[in-house]
Amino acid sequence: MLTFPNAKLNLGLYVTQRRPDGFHTLESVFVPLPWTDALEMLPAPAGAATSLTLTGRPIPGDPATNLCLKAYELLQADFPELPPVQIYLHKIVPIGAGLGGGSADAAFALKAANDLFSLNLPIEKLERYARRLGSDCAFFIQNKPVLAVEKGDVFEEINLNLKSVSCMVVYPNLHISTAEAYARITPQPPKHPLREALAQPMSTWRDTLSNDFETALTPSHPVLAEIKQKLYDAGATYASLSGSGSAVYGLWENGEPVAMTWPTEYTVWQGML
Numbered sequence: 001m002l003t004f005p006n007a008k009l010n011l012g013l014y015v016t017q018r019r020p021d022g023f024h025t026l027e028s029v030f031v032p033l034p035w036t037d038a039l040e041m042l043p044a045p046a047g048a049a050t051s052l053t054l055t056g057r058p059i060p061g062d063p064a065t066n067l068c069l070k071a072y073e074l075l076q077a078d079f080p081e082l083p084p085v086q087i088y089l090h091k092i093v094p095i096g097a098g099l100g101g102g103s104a105d106a107a108f109a110l111k112a113a114n115d116l117f118s119l120n121l122p123i124e125k126l127e128r129y130a131r132r133l134g135s136d137c138a139f140f141i142q143n144k145p146v147l148a149v150e151k152g153d154v155f156e157e158i159n160l161n162l163k164s165v166s167c168m169v170v171y172p173n174l175h176i177s178t179a180e181a182y183a184r185i186t187p188q189p190p191k192h193p194l195r196e197a198l199a200q201p202m203s204t205w206r207d208t209l210s211n212d213f214e215t216a217l218t219p220s221h222p223v224l225a226e227i228k229q230k231l232y233d234a235g236a237t238y239a240s241l242s243g244s245g246s247a248v249y250g251l252w253e254n255g256e257p258v259a260m261t262w263p264t265e266y267t268v269w270q271g272m273l
């Protein structure tokens with residue numbers, strides 16, 4: 001079973017309250033971004049234990065804690081008949097980038113196991129498992145634009161027309177930990193209601209849509225503002241930090257970005273949303 005876990009972008013992100021459990025409530029629109037890893041899951045040969053083979057971009061931390069393995073172990077706890085598997089992950093999406101790459105791998109591992117072993121788990125059950133692996137993990141089960149609330153794990157429908165929007169994502173090779181980014185935020189109500197702002201033309205979003213992480217992180221990481229400015233200078237209709245960073249994206253409602261040069265240590269993705 002070969003799958004391609006994709007990244008996500010955040011359109012607006014407001015951290016609204018600190019919860020008693022230390023997590024935060026947020027409001028953000030999550031949108032799938034077709035920048036993908038490759039994840040394969042196969043039944044292991046007879047007698048072999050579950051294994052994970054990692055290639056591509058190095059993932060910090062012990063491979064035993066990789067979210068793909070955690071996802072499979074979570075299912076095995078409830079379905080002891082699940083056999084050992086071989087998992088191959090070719091990592092492409094930058095890590096600590098605000099693109100949700102690890103959460104996507106976890107969600108796609110759940111979906112792959114569900115399909116491979118015909119568990120027939122409905123979407124709600126898959127989302128329930130995903131929530132236990134990471135706050136934004138459940139988004140990748142249905143993988144469609146949604147307004148995320150609560151911990152970013154409860155979703156409301158939203159109508160967005162992002163057809164023929166072209167996008168550039170710039171990752172300045174700066175790993176920002178999500179937990180540290182949250183620690184820098186002072187929660188507050190949204191400055192502009194997200195639904196209303198997004199219902200207006202994209203050309204207005206620059207004035208009405210913001211990401212609280214961008215406001216909190218830019219003073220210590222001025223490169224984020226420099227990238228954003230460069231995207232606007234290249235004609236982007238809207239540009240923003242994604243999630244807790246450090247990837248910054250630009251959207252072009254009509255046409256495409258002009259050719260741009262970036263430092264060689266940056267990773268840049270360009271395509272249609």
Ligand SMILES: C[C@@](CO)(OP(=O)(O)O)[C@H](O)COP(=O)(O)OP(=O)(O)OC[C@H]1O[C@@H](n2ccc(N)nc2=O)[C@H](O)[C@@H]1O
Pocket residue numbers: 010022023024025026028097098099100101103133134135136137150151152178179182242243244245
């Ligand atoms: C900020 C967001 C916005 O889309 O995305 P990323 O920037 O990571 O992509 C998400 O809320 C990230 O979700 P996710 O990356 O799954 O976070 P988790 O693994 O659940 O939690 C990592 C840490 O972030 C903090 N955290 C996370 C989610 C939340 N609603 N409140 C929090 O305070 C907690 O300190 C937690 O220990």
Ligand SMILES: Nc1ncnc2c1ncn2[C@@H]1O[C@H](COP(=O)(O)OP(=O)(O)O)[C@@H](O)[C@H]1O
Pocket residue numbers: 059060061065066067068089094095096097098099100101102103105106176177178243244245
């Ligand atoms: N399959 C995976 N892909 C990426 N990161 C993973 C994976 N499994 C576990 N992780 C861990 O998750 C962390 C990335 O989380 P986070 O900072 O929230 O990223 P992002 O902001 O890109 O969502 C990394 O430090 C990494 O050790």
